[in-house]
Amino acid sequence: MNQWEVVIGIETHAQLATVSKIFSGAATAFGAEPNTQACAVDLALPGVLPVLNRKAVDCAIRFGLAIGAEVAQKSVFARKNYFYPDLPKGYQISQMDLPVVVGGHIALQIGQGDKAYEKLVRLTRAHLEEDAGKSLHEDFHGKSGIDLNRAGTPLLEIVSEPDMRSSEEAVAYAKALHALVRWIGICDGNMQEGSFRCDANVSVRPKGQAEFGTRREIKNLNSFRFLKEAIDYEVQWQINEIEEGRKIQQATVLFDPDTGETRMMRSKEDAHDYRYFPDPDLLPLVISADWIARVKGELPELPGQMRERFINDLGLSAYDATALTASQEMAAYFESTVAVAGKANAKPCANWVMVDLAARLNKEGRELADSPVSTAQLAGLIQRIADNTISNNIAKKVFEALWNGEGATADQVIDKQGLKQITDTGAIEALVDEVLAANAGNVAEFRAGKEKAFNALVGQVMKAAKGKANPQQVNDLLRKKLAG
Amino acid sequence: MIDASLKQLSQALAAKQISSVELTQLFLDRIERLNPTLNAFVTVDPEISLKMAAAADARIAAGTAGALTGIPIAQKDIFCAEGWRTTCGSKMLANFVSPYDATVIHKMHAEAGLVSLGKTNMDEFAMGSSNETSFFGPVRNPWDTGRVPGGSSGGSAAAVAARLAPAATGTDTGGSIRQPAALCNLTGLKPTYGVVSRYGMIAFASSLDQGGPMAASAEDCALLLNTMAGFDERDSTSLDRPREDYARDLEKPLAGLKIGLPKEFFGEGCDAEVMAAVRAAIAEYEKLGATTVEVSLPNSHLSVPAYYVIAPAEASSNLSRFDGVRYGYRAPDYGNLDDMYMKTRAQGFGAEVKRRIMIGAYVLSHGYYDAYYLQAQRIRRLIANDFVEAFKQCDVIMGPTSPSTAFKLGEKAADPVQMYLSDIYTIAVNLAGLPGMSVPCGFAGGLPVGLQLIGNYFAEAQLLNVAHRYQQATDWHRRRPEGVA
Numbered sequence: 001m002n003q004w005e006v007v008i009g010i011e012t013h014a015q016l017a018t019v020s021k022i023f024s025g026a027a028t029a030f031g032a033e034p035n036t037q038a039c040a041v042d043l044a045l046p047g048v049l050p051v052l053n054r055k056a057v058d059c060a061i062r063f064g065l066a067i068g069a070e071v072a073q074k075s076v077f078a079r080k081n082y083f084y085p086d087l088p089k090g091y092q093i094s095q096m097d098l099p100v101v102v103g104g105h106i107a108l109q110i111g112q113g114d115k116a117y118e119k120l121v122r123l124t125r126a127h128l129e130e131d132a133g134k135s136l137h138e139d140f141h142g143k144s145g146i147d148l149n150r151a152g153t154p155l156l157e158i159v160s161e162p163d164m165r166s167s168e169e170a171v172a173y174a175k176a177l178h179a180l181v182r183w184i185g186i187c188d189g190n191m192q193e194g195s196f197r198c199d200a201n202v203s204v205r206p207k208g209q210a211e212f213g214t215r216r217e218i219k220n221l222n223s224f225r226f227l228k229e230a231i232d233y234e235v236q237w238q239i240n241e242i243e244e245g246r247k248i249q250q251a252t253v254l255f256d257p258d259t260g261e262t263r264m265m266r267s268k269e270d271a272h273d274y275r276y277f278p279d280p281d282l283l284p285l286v287i288s289a290d291w292i293a294r295v296k297g298e299l300p301e302l303p304g305q306m307r308e309r310f311i312n313d314l315g316l317s318a319y320d321a322t323a324l325t326a327s328q329e330m331a332a333y334f335e336s337t338v339a340v341a342g343k344a345n346a347k348p349c350a351n352w353v354m355v356d357l358a359a360r361l362n363k364e365g366r367e368l369a370d371s372p373v374s375t376a377q378l379a380g381l382i383q384r385i386a387d388n389t390i391s392n393n394i395a396k397k398v399f400e401a402l403w404n405g406e407g408a409t410a411d412q413v414i415d416k417q418g419l420k421q422i423t424d425t426g427a428i429e430a431l432v433d434e435v436l437a438a439n440a441g442n443v444a445e446f447r448a449g450k451e452k453a454f455n456a457l458v459g460q461v462m463k464a465a466k467g468k469a470n471p472q473q474v475n476d477l478l479r480k481k482l483a484g
Numbered sequence: 485m486i487d488a489s490l491k492q493l494s495q496a497l498a499a500k501q502i503s504s505v506e507l508t509q510l511f512l513d514r515i516e517r518l519n520p521t522l523n524a525f526v527t528v529d530p531e532i533s534l535k536m537a538a539a540a541d542a543r544i545a546a547g548t549a550g551a552l553t554g555i556p557i558a559q560k561d562i563f564c565a566e567g568w569r570t571t572c573g574s575k576m577l578a579n580f581v582s583p584y585d586a587t588v589i590h591k592m593h594a595e596a597g598l599v600s601l602g603k604t605n606m607d608e609f610a611m612g613s614s615n616e617t618s619f620f621g622p623v624r625n626p627w628d629t630g631r632v633p634g635g636s637s638g639g640s641a642a643a644v645a646a647r648l649a650p651a652a653t654g655t656d657t658g659g660s661i662r663q664p665a666a667l668c669n670l671t672g673l674k675p676t677y678g679v680v681s682r683y684g685m686i687a688f689a690s691s692l693d694q695g696g697p698m699a700a701s702a703e704d705c706a707l708l709l710n711t712m713a714g715f716d717e718r719d720s721t722s723l724d725r726p727r728e729d730y731a732r733d734l735e736k737p738l739a740g741l742k743i744g745l746p747k748e749f750f751g752e753g754c755d756a757e758v759m760a761a762v763r764a765a766i767a768e769y770e771k772l773g774a775t776t777v778e779v780s781l782p783n784s785h786l787s788v789p790a791y792y793v794i795a796p797a798e799a800s801s802n803l804s805r806f807d808g809v810r811y812g813y814r815a816p817d818y819g820n821l822d823d824m825y826m827k828t829r830a831q832g833f834g835a836e837v838k839r840r841i842m843i844g845a846y847v848l849s850h851g852y853y854d855a856y857y858l859q860a861q862r863i864r865r866l867i868a869n870d871f872v873e874a875f876k877q878c879d880v881i882m883g884p885t886s887p888s889t890a891f892k893l894g895e896k897a898a899d900p901v902q903m904y905l906s907d908i909y910t911i912a913v914n915l916a917g918l919p920g921m922s923v924p925c926g927f928a929g930g931l932p933v934g935l936q937l938i939g940n941y942f943a944e945a946q947l948l949n950v951a952h953r954y955q956q957a958t959d960w961h962r963r964r965p966e967g968v969a
Binding site: 048049 | 563570572582584684689690691721797801804809810845848849850853857
């Protein structure tokens with residue numbers, strides 16, 4: 001394994017969140033009765049013609065701007081010809097030679113802690129196309145049924161360069177892309193419903209070799225877990241093949257989630273000749289500078305821009321800034337918490353959102369949108385830590401109380417449950433004296449050089465204070481007394 | 485009444501000299517009597533037609549009639565019409581009843597109040613120049629029933645020539661309005677690409693197809709084009725231009741008109757008697773005050789080869805939807821899916837359609853695309869540029885529509901290349917996207933000869949004017965075939 005390098009490129013089909021289809025006026029909503037959302041154009045009746053939905057173009061422009069790509073002034077729709085029952089026209093309208101989006105990149109943050117690193121994945125292109133319908137192979141007495149509701153749904157096919165070197169990087173890319181398309185509102189990202197699906201082109205080569213190995217394409221991966229499992233299996237399979245002296249043949253494969261294996265769908269020899277040519281029913285798509293400017297004006301702040309702002313304005317680490325901008329919901333929650341808690345508390349705000357709140361939500365399988373603790377409540381809590389009203393440990397109690405609806409604000413919980421920190425030096429000193437007198441053994445051990453004994457003493461004082469003594473003051477006073 | 489112009493029919497209807505129901509019945513009777521000989525119509529539905537006629541009479545009575553309300557017309561069976569069987573001349577669609585109206589049909593029915601008499605026979609999927617490729621059998625030329633009417637709009641041409649209808653719609657991809665108009669002594673107009681909506685007009689070659697009128701005179705064509713033309717948001721290649729009255733310039737004098745005569749259209753390859761009729765027509769124009777100038781279309785010899793790459797390429801893809809899955813013909817017995825496709829398409833399409841699908845698939849395939857399809861597109865641009873240059877020297881271009889008069893049934897059926905050459909003068913016009921007309925200009929051996937007029941982009945009104953003034957001075961267009969009275 002160590003002498004092999006993995007090379008991965010990903011093609012993603014993102015279903016665009018338009019109300020109607022890309023070349024007809026039929027609705028795109030998911031889950032309707034079969035064939036109730038297919039009009040004459042979707043059914044490819046004789047004589048019908050496609051008309052481009054400009055909202056789908058808006059989505060492509062948004063995406064292009066969000067990844068720093070070139071939005072092509074002129075792009076061309078082409079016909080990809082093949083026969084299949086769920087492809088009503090016998091061709092799919094797509095883009096071939098001149099796609100609407102060219103280039104661009106996505107920045108990834110991979111791994112955690114010391115092993116964390118950044119990576120820039122370049123994109124080749126993104127193009128507009130229509131989805132096919134669905135073949136239904138069950139419940140038709142041995143025949144197949146065709147549902148054309150999905151036929152003509154707009155897709156943006158996003159093609160990356162072969163820049164990823166591990167399944168971990170591939171998943172990080174897919175997640176970042178998934179977050180981005182949802183962030184800019186062009187795709188609902190629903191992977192179960194097929195709104196966001198990936199094909200992975202995988203090859204291996206000996207480390208140090210310049211040219212790529214022969215790739216195999218794994219089709220239609222609709223979860224991040226399957227993406228990872230499929231790539232891991234495929235990589236191992238390819239390495240085994242090569243090590244056993246066989247050559248990899250270019251092929252398209254399918255991943256079976258039940259067995260965790262990939263199996264061949266068709267070889268290069270079986271590959272279709274799609275006979276692409278410019279669709280004479282559609283004029284070239286010309287996008288003016290005004291159109292781009294209009295879409296640019298409607299774009300929200302992008303994750304990359306927000307990340308920079310978090311680092312520069314709020315003093316967050318690159319890791320925190322990336323994690324917080326992984327989704328628009330999380331970033332918005334964080335921002336509105338900071339707005340109340342104050343910029344000076346940005347770092348604790350980040351920790352609470354990313355660690356404590358995230359863990360609590362995760363435990364109950366809830367989404368951030370239905371967090372019982374509001375941003376104002378969390379900000380109030382963080383402010384009480386900052387002004388020493390409560391310690392971090394007590395804060396966790398207060399947080400739990402807020403989660404359970406035991407108070408409207410942190411202050412209310414602190415008051416009601418008497419959790420206010422003891423900061424009166426006299427009171428703490430009295431407790432310290434009491435503990436020192438009662439624990440002569442620990443005191444002796446500490447004086448003999450055992451630092452552990454000191455912690456035991458701190459614990460005794462905190463216990464006597466029911467956790468409410470200011471920990472710093474307890475430390476300082478103990479040190480002073482033991483030194484004296 | 486059967487020989488009346490659209491204008492005369494309109495006046496008769498307005499004056500209540502005849503009702504639309506009576507007029508419609510008059511033509512339905514002629515169809516019943518003469519169609520068995522001519523095979524011009526593949527579908528006639530008197531019940532629907534008379535219902536439309538009654539509705540038109542109600543509009544006339546209510547004073548809400550338009551210029552053509554109540555006038556019967558024949559529709560080429562390439563236009564989808566709601567509730568009408570729409571076959572495109574093919575077994576593939578022999579059982580297809582359209583659930584929607586083509587834009588042209590909608591404009592004629594719902595807006596203008598024209599009455600459709602039925603659907604006319606045509607070469608299968610408009611692929612042919614003789615109407616012999618129709619699944620429903622050949623159409624016979626009313627001037628000589630042993631001869632072809634031309635194609636692909638041969639049914640429409642025969643119907644109007646035999647006065648089974650006062651006028652008809654046609655479509656023209658490489659000459660399919662103009663050539664049958666010439667062979668049947670009609671006036672036919674192929675508009676500038678994009679003037680008439682293609683929505684609902686079953687596609688043969690999308691970048692070349694254009695619908696247009698076929699009638700007895702330029703004036704009739706102008707009135708029909710007024711109802712057919714106009715921007716359609718359902719056709720992305722339709723041109724968004726202000727509405728115009730195509731009859732507005734009909735009477736304009738021709739003094740000072742500059743006629744370009746391409747030397748390539750007056751060389752070899754054209755029947756001498758046809759050429760004599762064409763030259764006589766040009767002499768007539770000179771009498772009307774026009775002058776002539778020789779122009780050149782140096783790439784016109786490349787138009788047939790370029791056309792027989794581009795048109796089949798588009799057709800091979802356009803016809804993929806006829807797969808037996810959703811509508812139309814499906815082979816009765818088949819094994820797996822591939823077998824179903826193969827049998828359905830092998831049985832559902834005729835030989836000429838299959839030939840063009842194969843040519844088209846070939847020229848688009850990997851490794852051949854650049855040499856054929858791209859090269860043909862380059863030639864297409866050169867041909868269009870030739871016309872741009874020529875129109876710097878003249879207002880209209882004239883020449884023969886077809887190199888010969890109507891040929892005998894079966895004469896060219898076995899030789900596709902000979903058949904393809906019948907469109908040698910018309911094809912370049914489609915490749916360039918220009919408007920073109922055919923106007924009756926005499927006879928050769930007792931058979932009609934057509935004069936082709938080619939205009940600059942959007943010069944329909946001018947072409948109609950040029951044709952109309954000629955028809956004021958001559959009576960070729962008023963001649964009727966004997967034996968179909």
